[in-house]
Amino acid sequence: MSRFDLHSHSTFSDGLLAPAALVARAAARGVDVLALTDHDDVGGLAEARASAAAAGIKLVCGSEVSVSWEKLTIHVVGLAIDPANARLTEGLAAIRAGRSTRARRIGESLAAAGIPGAYEGAMKYVTSERLVSRTHFARYLVEAGVVREVKDVFKRYLNPGKPGHVEHAWATLPQAIEWIHAAGGQAVLAHPGRYKVSKTGMRRLLTEFRAAGGDALEVLSASHTPEQFTEFATYARLFDLRGSTGSDYHGPGESWLDLGGLPPLPSGVVPVWKDW
Ligand code: AMP
Ligand code: MN
Ligand code: MN
């Protein structure tokens, strides 16, 4: 049976490894099929694709699209997309465009909370001139000794109600799904267990996702507990969605789960790769 890891990041967004190094690591970890899914961009896919051939693994072209839904930011992973599709690349460019202004405002908000120089500090960690993210701020806040670890930053900063939070309008849910479908891909609701919603809210989200043409649910994710693997396998069956799996790997020392580190998809869930 092939080992799938369908969610990962490179230096083309907020990952620590260049696409070639990421692919090499996936191959060394026994991954047979890897999707590179950088946030709101497809820039790393050419390098990833070229190195996958040499490493003897299959590379699935992907992107993780930022979406504003109700009061939340959610993520929709597009898998098996054509990275050259103009509808997709123009859509992604449009939602990337606001990131620089947002970053300046994040810096101002942190300065107002007594943390100066965060914008300049975050910029040192940016590895693609096309994309600055909260992760880059988180890395600087760790460097500055404000917080011990990247994952702890988000408990005190950069999230709603906390210093460094800035409202931002990403794509709508129907837009994200439409761009992914235009590029021939499948739309996967990423790490659903991370969204702060009630049971009713989750049902509303899944209903809207399904109605907008969404294809699959990320049942297995490093963000999920084993109980949530079961919970979202049930949701996938209930809402007639396929199931996906992804470590959401960002890099050594930062992600607790390595590439390919998740168990097999629970039985009864139709894999998103069924027709690949
Ligand atoms: P952005 O797209 O700029 O809003 O940044 C979102 C990124 O921040 C995510 O893709 C994660 O890499 C990171 N992030 C958000 N919340 C957490 C968390 N609780 N722990 C670790 N990383 C997080
Ligand atoms: Mn990220
Ligand atoms: Mn995400």
Ligand code: MN
């Ligand atoms: Mn991700």
